[in-house]
Amino acid sequence: MTQHRLSEVEIGKNYKAKELDSFVSTTDVVVLSNNEEQLFTDPDREYKVVTAFAGFFEHSSEVGEKYYREKKAYVVEKI
Structure with missing residues (x-):
């Protein structure tokens, strides 16, 4: 099977799940999908x-505080 290694993705462009899988595996990012946990179930x-963010807020249940994480986050939509 061919490796699909991506080091970046572009807003507005389509990618197969196997390409996004590679991107997530090799890059420190968060990917949010509109089809929940099924993002990587069908590789093709x-x-x-859809959009990208430079970071996001995260709530720590341990200390009850919210923290801004500087970590690229991408929103993807099943097409």
């Missing part, structure tokens, strides 16, 4: 990168 299903 295509997704469109």
Whole structure:
């Protein structure tokens, strides 16, 4: 099987799940998908990168505080 290694993705472009899998595996990012936990269940299903954020807020249940994480986050949509 061919390796699909991506080091970046572009907003507005479509990618197969196997390409996004490679991207997540080799890059420190968060990917949010509109089809929940099924993002990587079908390697050939295509997704469109809708938007990207430089970071996000995360709540720590241990200390009850919210922290801004500087970690690239992408929103993808099943097409």
